[in-house]
Amino acid sequence: MSPIETILIYAVIPVVALLLLFALTAIRGKGKAASYRAGDDWPHEALWWIGNPKGTGLPEPTVEAVGATATRTARGGARGTW
Numbered sequence: 828m829s830p831i832e833t834i835l836i837y838a839v840i841p842v843v844a845l846l847l848l849f850a851l852t853a854i855r856g857k858g859k860a861a862s863y864r865a866g867d868d869w870p871h872e873a874l875w876w877i878g879n880p881k882g883t884g885l886p887e888p889t890v891e892a893v894g895a896t897a898t899r900t901a902r903g904g905a906r907g908t909w
Contacts, residue, residue, distance in 0.1 A: 863869070
């Protein structure tokens with residue numbers, strides 16, 4: 828393998844690939860919509876995640892809501908109490 832081939836394979840090709848990735852990244856960022864910045868008004872409805880659904884005061888899901896295929900067993904599974 829000649830020195831020119833070595834330089835092309837190990838130097839020029841990786842540099843061209845990195846420049847191509849940089850160009851694609853820079854071009855794709857220009858067409859996006861404005862993102863949320865801290866302090867801006869939030870234009871969407873509030874959505875809260877509740878880690879403890881019992882704390883909401885809402886009724887717990889019933890077997891009818893989950894489906895008739897749900898069965899309870901005394902073995903296995905994760906438990907919330909230790």
